[in-house]
Structure formats: C-alpha cells, structure tokens
Amino acid sequence: MNRMIRKLFKTNRTEKKQSIETSIQKQDLLSNNLLENENKLRSIYKNGSDVIFRSFFIGGKEKALLIYIDGLSNMEEIDENVLSPLMQITDEKFDHVNDLIEKKISVSDVKEIRAFSECTNEISLGNPVIVVDKRKTGFALGLSKWEMRSVEEPSAEMVVKGPREGFVETIRINTSLLRRKIRSPDLKMESMEIGRYTKTNVVISYLEGVADKTLIEEVKNRLSRIDIDGIVESGMVEEFIEDNPYSPFPQVLSTERPDIVTSALLEGRVALLVDGTPFSIIVPTTLYSLLQASEDYYGRFLIGTAIRWLRYLFLVISLLLPSLYVAVITYHHEMVPTTLLISMAASREQVPFPALIEALIMEITFEALREAGLRLPKQVGAAVSIVGALVIGEAAVSAGIVSAPMVMVVAITGIASFTIPRYSASIAIRMLRFPMILLAGILGLLGIMLGVITLIIHLCTLRSFGVPFLSPMAPMQVDEWKDVLIRAPWWKMDTRPHFTGEYKKYRQAPGQKPGPTREDNN
Incomplete structure (x- = not known):
C-alpha cells in the first residue's frame, strides 16, 4: 500500500513537472503578433542602451522588426544586404517569407528561429534577428562583426624554428587555424555552451578514427557537469575537468600554438578551444609532455x-x-x-x-x-x-x-x-x-x-x-620511450603513443629511413 502511494505521488510530481516545463516552453515561443514579440524582447533587454530595435516595412506592406547589438553586428552589411533590399521590394507576395528571405537577403548564413531564447542567443552572438508580423518564426542573420586581435606569435612560447602563429581570443579563427593544418573531414569540431550568463562556446576537437571514443565521451561528460555563472578563461575549465584537483601538477596541457594542438590531435588526444582566450587545452597529458617543446621536433x-x-x-x-x-x-x-x-x-x-x-x-x-x-x-x-x-x-x-x-x-x-x-x-x-x-x-x-x-x-x-601521469615510464612501455628519453628521428616514430582503449596504432608507413636511391643495373 505504501509503495502504491509513493508511486502515485511520484507520478503526480513527474506530471506536474512536465506540465510546468511545457508551459514554460509555450511562453518562450514567438507569437504571431509583432507588438507582443517586440514588448517581450524590450522587457528582456531593458536598460540595454546598446541593443537596437529597428522597425521597418517589407515592401511598404508587412511590418517587421530588426534587433541587433551595436558593436557586435556588421552595420554596413545590415544596411546594404538586409534593410535596403527588403524595404525596396515592390512586386513580391508575402505568402512565403522563407522564400522572400532567400531571394532578397544576400547573407550566406540565415537560420530560422522560433523561441525567444533562440533570439537572445543569436543576438548575443552578434547575429541580427528579424521578426515579421503575423509570423511565428524569426530569422537570425550571420552578420556578426567585432574587434579582434590579429594572429601573431605567442610571446610565452616563442621558437627559433617553427610556425610564427598563435591562437587568438576569437574561437572561429582558432578553429580555422586548425583546419588549415588538418584538411581532412575526419577533424571534428563539436560545440558546447558553458556558463549561465556568459554562455561561453567551448569546442571539442578530435580526429575521428584516431582518438578513442571512450576518451571523447569522458571529455563531453566532464564538460557537461560544469554548472557555473560564467567561463572567462580556459584555466577555469581546467579546474573542473582535472582528475586530481589538489595536486600542484597540471593534468592538462595548455598552449597557444596551433602546431602543438595539431600534433596532439594526430596522436589521438582531444583539444578544447574556449571562446575568449587564446589558450587551448589538450587531454590527456603526461609529465613528459609538459617537458617537451615544439622546437624539439623541428x-x-x-x-x-x-x-x-x-x-x-x-x-x-x-x-x-x-x-x-x-x-x-x-x-x-x-x-x-x-x-x-x-x-x-x-x-x-x-x-x-x-x-x-x-x-x-x-x-x-x-x-x-x-x-x-x-x-x-x-x-x-x-x-x-x-x-x-x-x-x-x-x-x-x-x-x-x-x-x-x-x-x-x-x-x-x-x-x-x-x-x-x-x-x-x-x-x-x-x-x-x-x-x-x-x-x-x-x-x-x-x-x-x-x-x-x-x-x-x-x-x-x-x-x-x-x-x-608518468606513462610510458610507469607503467613501463618500452616501445614508446623513443619520444621520452630521446627524440627519435621521424622515420623511426611510426606508431602513435598508446593512451587508453582503442587507437589507430600506425601513423606512417614503415621503412622510411632516408638514403640514396639505388637502382639495379642489369
């Protein structure tokens, strides 16, 4: 009897929770009344002097609203490729706004949105949002633009011989630097948002078929457990994902150099790129990895x-x-x-x-x-x-x-x-x-x-x-000492380091020792 009562109460609580979540989701959806949508967005961005609400008419008929943040969006592109073509329409029918957007707005990245939370996320990223009257959907335009630092050599990791480029604070530039070095589609970039207020974009980068799947899942699980107001720098992520937080030794490798991250990805490791910081995180790492410099291999x-x-x-x-x-x-x-x-x-x-x-x-x-x-x-x-x-x-x-x-x-x-x-x-x-x-x-x-x-x-x-942490010395893996006690020549390092689980062992063809080419003269 008691079990039945507890089960009944549990079922009621579950149904009540689901009904609350459903009502919240309904309140978050855009309305087909433009005035209601505008009032809701203005209340969300109350006391936000840098948030611009621009009302206009599409072809002089349909009322629309454009919302963007001054300083995060490309205003020249908005004027030239959004407002001007939409306001100058004279002979278009408005039965299908999607077709109208595709025909008249010359923006490569256009995303349809249906909720206020999606609107605020896109606006915060610098993407202007268009909301049209009598439509329950809006459109986010990929026209973000803000000041950023140019790519230059990291002052803390300078080399005599090697690439002269380093990561910057913009995550998409950092991912492009990796894409330039690894041009295979097997390079995967999975994004996550961490931080209730900052909503910091964290990219999990790995080589599919090279990195162990269990390692990738472990990285995702540790990141998904982070529940904090905001992430400002990659060092905050480090403290949340370390195995032993009380150790003075770092259990992740932090670097500003794309070539080091590239080498780590080719070895089967996983890299984390955090928006707003030039420092990337490489996992797993060992003590000997912390004592190696990129110049050792050049x-x-x-x-x-x-x-x-x-x-x-x-x-x-x-x-x-x-x-x-x-x-x-x-x-x-x-x-x-x-x-x-x-x-x-x-x-x-x-x-x-x-x-x-x-x-x-x-x-x-x-x-x-x-x-x-x-x-x-x-x-x-x-x-x-x-x-x-x-x-x-x-x-x-x-x-x-x-x-x-x-x-x-x-x-x-x-x-x-x-x-x-x-x-x-x-x-x-x-x-x-x-x-x-x-x-x-x-x-x-x-x-x-x-x-x-x-x-x-x-x-x-x-x-x-x-x-x-002392691998491959403890436990002993003699085959991998060729990159610990010594730096073996590249034509000798034909296998990847074995971290854990499944891995793709060979990274180059065997028997590549250089020497003069000999031809048999018959």
Whole structure:
C-alpha cells in the first residue's frame, strides 16, 4: 500500500513537472503578433542602451522588426544586404517569407528561429534577428562583426624554428587555424555552451578514427557537469575537468600554438578551444609532455635529444639544488672537499642566519622579483627584475645578510626553472622547492630523500583522463620511450603513443629511413 502511494505521488510530481516545463516552453515561443514579440524582447533587454530595435516595412506592406547589438553586428552589411533590399521590394507576395528571405537577403548564413531564447542567443552572438508580423518564426542573420586581435606569435612560447602563429581570443579563427593544418573531414569540431550568463562556446576537437571514443565521451561528460555563472578563461575549465584537483601538477596541457594542438590531435588526444582566450587545452597529458617543446621536433633529432636531456637535468636542479646546499652546509660537511668547505665557511662567517633561513629569504626574494617583473609594464619589468636582483644580491652579500654561494645557488636555480617549457609545470616545481628546503633544513639528506619518495609516489598516483601521469615510464612501455628519453628521428616514430582503449596504432608507413636511391643495373 505504501509503495502504491509513493508511486502515485511520484507520478503526480513527474506530471506536474512536465506540465510546468511545457508551459514554460509555450511562453518562450514567438507569437504571431509583432507588438507582443517586440514588448517581450524590450522587457528582456531593458536598460540595454546598446541593443537596437529597428522597425521597418517589407515592401511598404508587412511590418517587421530588426534587433541587433551595436558593436557586435556588421552595420554596413545590415544596411546594404538586409534593410535596403527588403524595404525596396515592390512586386513580391508575402505568402512565403522563407522564400522572400532567400531571394532578397544576400547573407550566406540565415537560420530560422522560433523561441525567444533562440533570439537572445543569436543576438548575443552578434547575429541580427528579424521578426515579421503575423509570423511565428524569426530569422537570425550571420552578420556578426567585432574587434579582434590579429594572429601573431605567442610571446610565452616563442621558437627559433617553427610556425610564427598563435591562437587568438576569437574561437572561429582558432578553429580555422586548425583546419588549415588538418584538411581532412575526419577533424571534428563539436560545440558546447558553458556558463549561465556568459554562455561561453567551448569546442571539442578530435580526429575521428584516431582518438578513442571512450576518451571523447569522458571529455563531453566532464564538460557537461560544469554548472557555473560564467567561463572567462580556459584555466577555469581546467579546474573542473582535472582528475586530481589538489595536486600542484597540471593534468592538462595548455598552449597557444596551433602546431602543438595539431600534433596532439594526430596522436589521438582531444583539444578544447574556449571562446575568449587564446589558450587551448589538450587531454590527456603526461609529465613528459609538459617537458617537451615544439622546437624539439623541428630540428635535428640528435640536437633535440641533447636539449631534452639538458631540460631533465635542469628540472632536477630547479627542484633540489637549494635543498641540497642547505643539507650539506647544515649536516653533511664531510661531503664537500676541504678547500671548498673552507671557502664556503669564510663566506658565511658574517652571516647571522642559519642556512635554512638564508635560503628561504633568498628564494622568497627571487620569486617576488620575478612576479614583480611580470606585473610591471614591459618597458620597466625586465629592468626591475634584472637590476633588482643584481642590486639586492650585491647589497645583501655586502651587508652580511646572505653569503655569496647562496646567491649563486639561487641564481642557478632560477635559470634552471626557466628551461621548463610549460609555465604551469614550472610554477609547480617552484612551489615544491620550499617544502624540499624545509625538509633539508630539518632532516638533511634524509629529508630530501623522503621528499623525493613522496613526490614520486604522488606522481605515480596521478591520472590524466585515466592515463597514468608518468606513462610510458610507469607503467613501463618500452616501445614508446623513443619520444621520452630521446627524440627519435621521424622515420623511426611510426606508431602513435598508446593512451587508453582503442587507437589507430600506425601513423606512417614503415621503412622510411632516408638514403640514396639505388637502382639495379642489369
């Protein structure tokens, strides 16, 4: 009996909810009365001085209304290709407005709309909307036009050899940059709207038949779960789709370069383009992807391999050098040659602080100078960061606050951190440097070992859309080491990296090692 009552109440609630939704949908539909439609739209855009309502007559007979936002729509095209031809009609019948629009309006993109929500969406995109009296449908015209930045090289990802173009804030320009590089119809671009108020357009880009279908569905599911007032930048999307949000390491790859996105798509990854920002998101990613630069693949493979090894070395230096110095100076004097130990002791004779406090002072000062250099105007930012570091370092040594070796250690550490290609990975290493220094000051080399072991365990637990963060080293996939420890020549990299699920293994024909062509002379 109780089950029947609960079922009855549940059915009533469902029917009530459906009836409410139906009534809301009916209220959202356009009316055949132009005055009602105009009043409803004016109430929606109340106190909107930039929204233009232009009443006119089609051929002097049918009353119509044109709505657009000043600054988002192409007013010259509206005057020339919309208002002028419609108002000058003299001998047309108005039984079929669709045919009339197709014949008289020379606009490539015309969409029929039936609801107020569709009207507001199109108007917000910069597309003018025409509503005609005695018609329950309107027409959205693809005449959007607004100021945009030209395509130029990203200042944060500059290369010596490679393309000199980067993404901009307009999403359709970004998609066109990808279409120029991948001309196959297998390149898919699926759009989603995120944000209750901003209604930000997010494009999911992938290569059909190359990217795993389960990966594509997972990306869509994570994006569809986002329910927020607005998305302003791709970094907001990153935080909503990461596997482990509390990790200091980024689990997605962010880039401004179309060539990097193109390479990722060809490997079977998925790219997210967010309207209003030049930064795209690539998933899944690994730690080694964050340490690779596009320029590694445009030069000779031997040089690329050497630079990659140098990058790995400086990654370790950036993370551990200050903590090693603190540990040796504080606890492990026997590890330093006598001559060097005497020199270091002499330089520290006037310093009143222990090595731990000295290292923290210098590291915090260096990070403050770097941040100040980023926030100041370009004309003075570089000068302040460089001159400030020189002046403060020299003054601190002269005053006996820090020692000269500590200044050298911090300077080398700062230079090493600049060799990491991705800013998000670089700042994670910079932040982890401080707990490593504290562990070294408290426990010496034992503290550094504990910190490194904890860090490795954390990295082993990370996933990026189900892909192990240390892949292909852990779990071990020897076949894919040719693009991790070394940069193998292109004629050797005939297989794609295997992330998860099904994938198209081969990306080029085997046996393409270059060499002179030999012909058999019979």
